[in-house]
Amino acid sequence: MVAPAAIPTRNGIVFRTPTAEAAITGNLISKVYVDKARYNPGNTAVITVECLNKTGTSWSGSLALTITHNEATSYTASQAVTLSPNVPASFTFNWTTPATDYQGYHVEVRAGTADYGASAIDVSSNWTRFPRYGYMTEYPTGESAATSTANMQELARNYHINAIQFYDWMWRHEKLIKRTGGTIDPSWTDWSGKTINWATLQNQISAAHTLNMSAMAYDIIYGALDNYQATSGVDPQWGLYDDTSHANQWNFNFGDAFPTTHMYMFNPANSNWQSYISGQFNDALNNGFDGMHLDQLGQNDNKKDYSGQPVDLPNTFAGYVNNIKAAFPAGKKVTYNIVNGGVGTWGAYNVAHFANNDFDYSEQWENSTTYQNLKDEVTSFKTLDGNKAVVLAAYMNYYEDNGPRTEAETATRNGVTTNTNHTGYTGTGFVDGFDAVGDYVQFSVTVPEAGKYALVFRYGNGTTNLPTRTVYVDGASNGALTFYPTRDGSGTPSWDSWLYDAYTVVTLTAGTHTVKLAYDAGNSGAFNLDNLVLGTFDEPGVRLADAAMAAVGATHIELGNRDQMLAHPYFPNNYKQMRSGLLAAMKEHYDFITAYENLLFDPSVHNADNGSQFVKITGQTTSGDGSGGTIWTQLRHASGYDAIHLINLLGNDNQWRNAAAAPSTLSNLPVKYYLGQGSTVSGVYVASPEIEHGASASLSYTTGSDAGGSYISFTVPSLTYWDMVYVKLSVAAPGGGQYEAESGIRSSTTVASNHLGYTGTGFVDGFATTNTGVSFIVSAPAADTYTLRFRYANAGSSATRGLFVDGASAGTLSFRPLYNWDMWETVETTVQLSAGLHSVVLWDGAGNTGAINLDNMVVLEQTTPAARSATSLWMNNWSNIVGIHMASKLSPADTGTYGPRLAELHWSGDWGTNQLNDATGFFRDETSATKYNNAHAFDSEAWMESDGTLTVRYLNYNGAGVPVQVTKQYAMVPNQNFLVVKYTFQNLTNT
Secondary structure (H helix, E strand, O other): OOOOEEEEEOOEEEEEOOOOOOOOOOOOEEEEEEOOOOEOOOOEEEEEEEEOEOOOOOEEEEEEEEEEEOOEEEEEEEEEEEEOEOOOEEEEEEEEOOOOOOEEEEEEEEEOOOEEEEEEEEEOOOHHHOOOEEEEOOOOOOOOHHHHHHHHHHHHHHHOOOEEEEOOOOOOOOOOOOEEOOEEOOEEEOOOOOEEEHHHHHHHHHHHHHOOOEEEEEEEOOEEEOOHHHHHOOOHHHEOEOOOOOOOEOEEEOOOOOOOOEEEEEOOOOHHHHHHHHHHHHHHHOOOOOEEEEEOOOOOOOEEOOOOOEEOHHHHHHHHHHHHHHOOOOOOEEEEEOOOOOOOOOOHHHHHHHOOOOOEEEEOOOOOOEHHHHHHHHHHHHHHHOOOOEEEEOOOOOOOOOOOEEEHHHOEEEOOEEEOOOOOOOOOOEEEOOOOOOOEEEEEEEEOOOEEEEEEEEEEOOOOOOOEEEEEEOOEEEEEEEOOOOEOOOOOEOOOOOEEEEEEEEEEOOEEEEEEEEOOEOEEOOOEEEEEEEEEOOHHHHHHHHHHHHHOOEEEOOEEOOOEEOOOOOOOOOOOEOOHHHHHHHHHHHHHHHHOHHHHOOOOOEEOOOOOOOEEEOOOOEEOOOOOOOEEEEEEEEOOEEEEEEEEOOOOOOEOOOOOOOOOOEEEEEEEEEOOOOEEEEEEEEEOOOOHHHOOEEOOEEEEEEOOEEEEEEEEEEEOOEEEEEEEEEEOOOHHHEEEHHHOEEEOOEEEOOOOOOOOOOEEEEEOOOOEEEEEEEEEOOOEEEEEEEEEEOOOOOEEEEEEEOOEEEEEEEEOOOOOOOOOEEEEEEEEEOOEEEEEEEEEOOOOOOOEEEEEEEEEEOOOOOOOOOOEEEEEOOOOEEEEEEOOOOOOOOOOOOOOEEEEEEEHHHOOOOOOOOEOOOEEEOOOOEEEOOHHHEEEEEEEOOOOOEEEEEEEEOOEOOOEEEEEEEEEOOOOOOEEEEEEEEEOOOO
């Protein structure tokens, strides 16, 4: 039975019964796809439906197309079809995309109630708004234009990839395109020995363009290969050096595979290098590429220029990027790899804040190992760069040798022995004595499905030799592999160290196969063999990581070369393969993030506060920071919506890169979502890439309130990996921007009315212990600076509270003690807010002190006058008198003994002379015979009223409240030579 969906109306909630929907069987609809990776507004989108009737009987009915933007239907169409058994058939729909730019759409096609397929459409005039970045690494001679097109179509149709990073396409890092006699060579061999065919490369770029995919040319910002001066005319005086006498140019060695190949580095700040390499980049951009993808090697310090002067390398990057881009042909794009990402790390601030990148790109290593690290990094980038898109290069399972394993010691062996005399092996031992012609180890492997498999051999080689062995699959030679030295932490070859980088990729049918590693004539060397693994990406780990990245506002470069996933920073490394389950999950994921790009990645989308006070799920452990063993509730504010991402980390840790256990499906989760003052909800919806091909479903909801505040409650039908609940709502800002604390979201606090002078219906008390707080949801009409003014009472000791805006710390506020609990005071600060909804939390956390009652928070836009304390204020009579009021202390370092006073008075007859010594004040409380005669012991605040009067208020004396509020006002009478001073005394006691 399907529960009815709730529809909010003016008269409350009414219910509708959902219409019958098609099941997802795959018996009629094989595939739904669109013809472009993205569309400009007003373009025609062609939706293709491939059908194959597997039911055994003829089927006649309607193919119904529905296109939705979030929960709203944008277009419908249908056509009658007849499907004969086992006869493929294709049908198309044409849709003129709307004029609104930067919109994502969900596309669903239903075959009556018998089957259902889906895709997505991105209507965006600029791909960098919502980048779905893929890659290519192979440009072989002989690849036909048709093959190039088919490869790109797989990426566009299945995953909506809208830009391709063409990795290692160039001849040399400093000489991108090889020419002979001024003509581009038909092909060239790069540093690794790979052939790049120019016609193939151009075919691939052309195929990408036909599909509205952009082509980004990869290169490193400062590298040149061996013999760079003779080959390319690059001057070593532009270089970076490890010493002050330019004897040792900083260089990178390509390792045991290419021991004699080096890349030498150049100073990004050197204008000659910039001019030279800019010409190379523009050469690429004038030959088909749409932009440059710029790379670097990560943190490297203590580099010198040719003259021996230190180079502040991380702070050269933004200037380099900006100068390079300024020289680009019009419209070309650029991005730059912030290697190792993180928050405030090496080079990150310089690039994210100052570089004119079209989107941010960051390769993930030890600075960001947890889900929360990823969120913090993405948030930091977006804060620094004005909410540009973020792409993460995050190599899944990089440190793991995943996949079905067969131990070498249990395989069929000839001429070899087994041993256990070195540590670190798997199983019960390893094969050694593998050192003579005729020796072999033959494995029997059973694969569950037809497809590509990486045969990955784990081995140890404690020498500097490079042994080789021939691989045979089902008796047929698959070529030779090289087994490199396995080095310990100091770089010394060691028999106790192991590698799993010797691999080959083969295509296998389902069933059992033999894999033999043989010492043939022509092979050489010796090594120990530990096991054979069918290198496989861990599906649960990938799906959780992708969900996390999308939920925090980033996309993941991971798919390319038609059917490959990135496993390694050297992109051609294919030592892990995807199985069919992960391939299918990737299509669902990319359909989902394309359809809902506005709720996930729009520049208006930003973090809400992730505190546990906002979302409660009955019976489940939740967290706001991606802790292991929890449901991660990741909250985001979007334009007109709040998004609640539920990511199921139950049974898993907080590490995004590693293999994970498949989460158990949870059913019927009761959720409460707490709302701020003035919130109006008009719908609650849930969508997931795992359910109904990502289609949105309306959820019934009710409203209520409890000790935590006002909320809506609803039931999430199921959660496996990732659900996105989105709440359609608006928040009306209260009059005067005054948000009442008693109407906020309260955490372990109560509402009272037992003291005088509060606003609204009461105030919040019990705000006195750790992990108590009040949260507000505020509506900012425009991007601006806002004053947050908190009205409070405090008859105890000095108190402090932490202030958080959208989950980020906005500082600590101090609440001075007042005379009694019936006296109210304000404390304020300023924050930057974008237009839309924001979470503001005042929190008693670790390190905070004291107790307060909280009455309200007033939110004032920058253009709204606000009373602000000042250390000095000027006043004049518009003619011949000028006065200066000063506070007790003009700065924290001020040690003067003056109180708040009229410190100077000057007149036109003698401007240079201060006409008074001091005009301060001291007071005596005759009731208690208490003297307040050290005027400098008074705290004070002063401000100019709208009528020009200067008001001074005396606050605490020696840090304690006083029984009488003393206010002093000064008025210069225009064009008159006298000053009026007014004292106001207010008895704050009950006697």
